Amino acid sequence: MESDLDPELDLVLTREVNAPRELLYDCWTTPEHLVHWFVPKPHKVTACRLDVRVGGACDTTFDVDGAIMENRGVYLEVVPNEKLVFTDTYTEGWKPAPEPFMTAIVTFEDIGNGRTRYTAVARHRSREAAAQHAAMGFHEGWGTVAEQLEEYAQALTR
Numbered sequence: 383m384e385s386d387l388d389p390e391l392d393l394v395l396t397r398e399v400n401a402p403r404e405l406l407y408d409c410w411t412t413p414e415h416l417v418h419w420f421v422p423k424p425h426k427v428t429a430c431r432l433d434v435r436v437g438g439a440c441d442t443t444f445d446v447d448g449a450i451m452e453n454r455g456v457y458l459e460v461v462p463n464e465k466l467v468f469t470d471t472y473t474e475g476w477k478p479a480p481e482p483f484m485t486a487i488v489t490f491e492d493i494g495n496g497r498t499r500y501t502a503v504a505r506h507r508s509r510e511a512a513a514q515h516a517a518m519g520f521h522e523g524w525g526t527v528a529e530q531l532e533e534y535a536q537a538l539t540r
Contacts, residue, residue, distance in 0.1 A: 391512050393504040393520045397528045401535035403490035403498040407463045409535055410488065419530035421446070422523050434460055439474040454479065465489045483511060500528060 387394060399406060409415040413430040420427050421444050428450070429443035440455045456474060459467035471482035484504045491499040502524055506512040 387503065388505075390509045391506050393506075393512060393515055394501065395503075395521060395524045395528065396499065396501045397525070397532075398493065399498045399500045399528065399532045399535070400496070401498060401532055401539070402496045403492050404463045405535045405538060406490050406498055406500060406531065407466075409531055409538075410466055415534070415538075416442070419534040420527060422526040423530065433457075433474075434466075436460060437474075437476065440468040441474075458485070463490060482507065484515065500531075502528070 409419065411432060411434045413432050416430050416432065417427040420430075420442065425444055425446045427442055428445050429441075431439050431441040433439045434457060436457055436459065438457050440457050442453045444451045444453070453470060454473045455468050455470040456472050456476070457466065457468045459465060466488045467485065469482070469485040470479055471485065473479055484506050487501075487503040487505065489499075489501045491501070493499050504512075504515055504520060504524075506515060
């Protein structure tokens with residue numbers, strides 16, 4: 383995937399996570415898990431509906447400092463334990479979204495000893511949207527979320 387990254391449109395976060403990729407994938411695809419780590423604390427996920435299949439809903443609702451934010455989208459590609467691609471360009475039923483923001487590509491690569499190379503790419507339609515997302519704190523926010531994911535996944539294995 384690295385060869386098709388556009389530095390003007392794509393924001394990338396890569397981490398080595400001390401958890402097996404199958405468990406990380408489960409945390410990404412199971413609402414009961416996702417609500418515990420998906421937004422930087424103290425913010426929280428208040429609702430989650432995941433229909434993990436191409437065209438299936440990828441809907442989350444967040445409470446950010448008392449403001450409710452709905453994020454509706456669909457899955458574009460699902461490769462169990464390896465890759466998830468979802469977008470807010472469309473909603474369930476392939477209905478175009480009025481103000482799409484990004485497409486996310488999340489990959490899980492086994493690097494041995496129960497560790498995973500976790501990569502999240504936020505792909506944008508324009509330089510302006512990518513710059514806006516970077517200014518909103520993409521790297522800090524998604525980095526915090528990766529840490530929360532690792533902590534949550536490790537707690538599941540104890």
